[in-house]
Amino acid sequence: MIVLEIASGVLLAAGALFVISGGVGLLRFPDFYTRTHAAGLTDSAGAGLILLGLLLQGAGWETAVRLLIIMLFLALTSPTSTHILAHAARRDGVPVWREGDPRR
């Protein structure tokens, strides 16, 4: 079982790295749309890897089923909310940042 534990640890660490990168990107990127991309890192890769890591901890099938359902739920809702947010910004006329523009 040591292999599983190592794999789980690696996945959790990688997930945490993605989550932190998402946060840093949120602070560093210049405008709304690019920041949304950074936040997407946390949502998709970060959350997915962390949940996979937890899945490998092997806590019985009831927990595993719940983790899988959470993953499915996230895979459905997080892109939807991101899309709607960006859609609303687009409709509101938030301009797209081009290279050389000042930060917003």
Added chain:
Amino acid sequence: MIATHYVYWLLFALMMIGLYVVISHGNMLKKLIGLSLFQVGVFLFFISLGKVDGGSAPIVSEDVETYSHPLPQVLILTAIVVGVATLAVGLALAVRIFESYGTVEEDQVLLRDADDREQDGGAS
């Protein structure tokens, strides 16, 4: 003292921030938001009184020995739902006040009331 009471002190700070918003802000919606901050502080305080070191959630199973106390949790569980229901009543009142006064700022509401009273006094 710090090691054993830090949670209470931090929660008192939280309650006081909420209380400050309720007392000094004139906007009624802001007051309601402040009230819910205060409320959450109280909820957490209650729950923290039932917590035991190394305890787990009070769902009895064979391989767990220590449990946190269920009673505060029951009280707070119902209080949260009651809290949102009363928040809705407060918000409904705020909407009605806005409809008749055109503002949700306490000062302006009081000012309009004073004006009305003066006019009534002048007429009679």
Added chain:
Amino acid sequence: MTTFVLINVTLLAILIATALTISGMRTLYAATMLTALFSLVTACLFVLLDAVDVAFTEAAVGVGISTVLLLGVLSLTRSREAVTPRLRRLPGAVVVLFTGGTLIYASQDLPEFGSPTTPVQTHPLTDVYLRQSQEDIGIPNTVTSVLASYRGLDTLGELVVVFTAGVAVLALLGPLMQPAEAREREVLDLVDYRVLRVVTGMLMPFILLFALYVLFHGDFGPGGGFQAGVIFASGFVLYGLVFGLDRAQQVLPRRVLWVLIAVGPVLYAGVGVANMLLGGAFLDYDTFAPDDAAAGQHIGILLVESAIGVTVAAVMTSIFFGFANRVESSR
């Protein structure tokens, strides 16, 4: 410093920082969003303090329903706060500092946090709730047995408060307003929100079923009537937000909702009266099955939790409908 203390202090620090930001913010939309964040962090803290049932409720209420209500009210009133004059800040600060100081002084008398020898933990009642309840009632989740059985009368009172609050909101916001006939039906631009609509349509049945699952599995894990009611209502709030109020009201007509609001307290009190008729005390579920007390308790708890769930869901949904009607008719 254990990990527990570290996580605890970090979460509390985030809470306090959020609260400070909210108190300084004049744009109320942003403050509302931060309040939702505040609730999420609170839910994490509840889990840390072993209160999983409470965390459940807080997450559904704080992030779902109260945020939607606040946003609705902001669109009805003004979303910018006036500047607080300096003159008003001072008395508030004095009162708060004085109260806070008193509380901290008084906290010297409080028992140590987390200690197993506090009066809360050593009181004989603790043993009743945690050990004896397994024989009396026989369900693992002691929160449910305390909520629905040991303190059933108390919970009936809470349910009546929720009922009253729902009626008060309906009275304030004019429940008899019938906007659907007078107003021209909005032509919904389906293509525009295609993604949102499809995903909502796919998720909503599962949210509703999850609420029912939470209702009926409150005996074994975190869950129960209050949580289920709030989750059920947030499913409908989601439907109303995405597909429009008219359609949401077609699914659950308001008249039906009003009946359901009253069904809960009546059913709950009816269970108590039935117990009296069977020769027991008010809400003494043992009388349902005289030979097997635990079975009687199970029936009683199931009925009472369902009553709670129905009323909470109906009250929350009709509060949302009330506010949403105002928003639509003020356009």
Added chain:
Amino acid sequence: MMVPPLALFWLVLSGHYTFLLIVLGAVSVVLVCWLAWRADFPERDDVVLPLSPRLPRYVLWLGKEVLVSAVAVVRKVWSPRPDLRPVVGVTPSPDMSVFTQVVYANSITLTPGTLSLDVDEDRIEVHSLDAEDVDVLRDGEMMRRARGLETRR
């Protein structure tokens, strides 16, 4: 149509298979189906969980894509001078059922670096951190795979 996935959801979550709970579960599923029928979703034919045999393969492929593009974005986040040339492009999505189009749009959003802004009848507007990403989308591998879910249903 909706009964099997809902019943499966209940059984998988429940974990307690006593007579009472199974009956309650059946009642709950019926109640939810009745409400969903009353709700009458406009795209009802498409609003069915895609229990297509190709779904697992698609999920695995999408997971791989997400990781690859996430690494690229992480590099941009941490580089001292991020090389950002965001563009708004359009990728066609002709003759798709609504459901497949939604799957496609959400897959675009789920991969970091691309973000679907607007879903139209037969095209999707995409914001991307890199012009190349839009070109890759136009090549159509993701679209082809998303379509694969539809045909084998």
